[in-house]
Amino acid sequence: MTAHLTRRRTRITVAATAVGLLVSGCSLIGSDDTEREQMAEDAPVAGTTVVLATHSSFSMPKKLVKQFEKDTGVTLKVRSSSDAGELTTQLVLNKENPFADVAFGIDNTFASRAIDEDVFAEYAAALPPGAAGLRLEGSAADRLTPVDQASVCVNVDTAWFAENDRAQPTSFDDLADPAWRDLTAIPGATTSSPGLAFLLATIAEYGEGAWQTYWEGLMGNGAKLSQGWTDAYYGDFTGGGEGNRPIVVSYDTSPAFTIDERTGESTTVALLDTCFRQVEYAGVLENAKNPAAAKLVVDFLLSPEVQASLPEQMYVFPVDSRVELPADWAKFAVQPTDPREVTADDIDAHRQEWLTEWTDITTR
């Protein structure tokens, strides 16, 4: 009994220290002991459980989760939905009585919907360098914290084009050019998040009123639509192993996964003029049962350890610019300097109209 109590007290002290550290903005400098203890009393989170809602691509090394639980005394439970769209829907439908305390994985294509429905509470986490530029506009900036980013870009199987002695495409226009007929695979905009991002990239490129013509040309040029990224990349793309189309809509990180073991070079490349940046956010839920611990989770996602694990775990870039990327990434995952952009508010205002028009064009 005594031993048990002692251990418990130690854990609380450790937790309190950790909470102090995290609450004081991830900074060791300038927080003395008295301040730390004061902080801990304000947030009695040790011994509680916090639930993180996310999508099925979320993954985190067990070691880091254990460390988090040890440092804070909080048990972290993860509940995942299939994708960002389903996650957003579930959060909105359950906003009065949420099934989690904190959510991660809503991206800039779904953010406005969640913000407008008041799903997220205000919490301004201390951002690492590099993250500030990825915040949303307006009041959403204080509710959703950027955690990672990756851009959806057209990918090309360079090996295929070299073998067949043909020129590679370089732009959106090329994909609708008869020279590259029947060579493109695209995941659907209504059924996959990279598909939607690609549609947005074309809308940003060609503008309202002209993107429809582009898509008519694209479909007329034999582009193949499939349900999700998997079907397009593994089912249709030559670089993914199964398919017979050398052009696919994927990510700027994808070339880091197609390295030829003999040459040490990647066999695919992303076209950096065809990109749309997806930023994934985390936020504390309005009506959360354990908001104090929820904030700790947001901070945890921004911690250097978690940020450093993102490329290997979730195939995305960390927002923290100090993190050193894995060697393959540094070499082959080249990021666009000037991605196409559509604001989150614009997306929310036009989503239905754009997707309906898109569906009409592609299923004609």
Next chain:
Amino acid sequence: MGLVALAAGPVAVLGVFFVLPVSAMLGLGLWPDGELTLAPALEVLGRERTLRVLGFTVWVSAAATLGTVLLGVPTAFALHRLRIPGARAIRTLLVVPFVLPTVVVGVAFDQLLGEAGPLRFLGLGESPFAIVLAMIFFNLAVVVRTVGGAWESLDPRASEAAAALGATPWQAFRVATFPALRGAIVSAASVVFLFCATAFGLVLVLGGLKHATIETEIYLLTTVLFDLPAAAALCLLQFVVVIGLLAVAQRARRGQVAAQRVAAVRRAVRWPDLPAVVAAAVGAALVVLPIGSLLVRSVRVDGGWSFDNFRRLGVEDPTLPATVVEALGNSLRTAVDATWMAVLLGVTVAVVVTRRSHSRTERRLRGLLDGFFMLPLGVSAVTLGFGFMVALDEPPVNLRDSPLLVPIAQALVALPLVVRTLVPVLAGIDDRQRQAAASLGAGPLRTLATIDLAVVWQPLVAAAGFAFAVSLGEFGATAFLARDDAPTLPVLIFDLLGSPGAHHYGTAVAGAVLLAGVTASVMFLVERLRVPGVGGF
């Protein structure tokens, strides 16, 4: 009175886990601000796109149903009336697709018909015919088992008499056999139509997005366009179609002969049986080819042959919440829970609806009850899944965060199968046997044990096996519940398919083969019990 109390249990369960969630979602769409607002819903029904989607759903389901029946009836004859070597193995094999998760079926067909598949020359890759073929693949077992079961217990003397009087085999079938089987055929066909019309993953994966059905449209409206009124309108539309069909099925079943356990005498194959044997061969090929392509893909790595994909099944992958082997463990545990729930409910329902009615109202009530428990077959899994999350989140039923939610959802899916297996068996017991037991002094429980249980235990075990297999492969309802970090195998396969890296794809296919193997083993054991009509309708 005792029966009313008995009926109250399952009705309450279905009320809470089916009626409540579905009406919660409909409520969000039709009563957005506490007021009935029908205008947006009605507007949706008038849209040109809605009509097109409805039209496509109906034609694709009708074509698939027709194809399944045309292929299934002769296959049933060949496998249940003729002495064909390996018939049991083929019967087992035919059931495997029915319990495979739709994602896997989608992958299998894509492997076969897609642009890189061995059958790409057929040009079926993105056509509606791929969807129709996959639906036939999926549902063939329903027709074969239902019709085969009825055929097995059919007295052959009628058709023999017709033949003796000079009828050709076709005439004998039309005059003597078909009328006796019509109930089973119509009943099976309507259930197949239901499965087709509410198919979700299959259409999403194989439709190549060019084709939408009501079910995929509900998904799109709910999760991407956030148009809840429109989703509610389509859900209601679907519901109306489903209820109509269930009524048809119910009527057709009324003429059905209750399954009597006649020892089936199988006869040798003769020349006139050739068409039936060919149909059975085509049916078997339709099932073997996609499964075979999965098998082949699972042992291919980087263009060579290798068991690496299988070796990875138990190896921890830091990017995934569990290994395939662990997920299989989760699936098995979930299936155990789902099975006892489905069996408990199913037995109760079957007992209630098969007891002798004393008045016309009572009979009608039993009929309604029977139909009521078939409803989960026909409602949108999307609506049900989101409804679960919305409706079951507060006391008295706070199950949203409970690990039991997934088995409950799966039990709902398996329930109609259990009911349909047990009802004909129980209905086939002569009530006079029970009366005799009672007059000899047996109490109601004793009667149940000596009369009903003696006949029903084998079908019961078989139904439990079937429920277990269905639960193992269940993906639709499970996918729409936010899940904790113990994924079932179908869910993990889905996650694996979505992860970059060619080895993940290979592991997913190997996992699918493992799942198919486990389900097939369960079905093989069920088959050994030789219960006519298990898994039939």
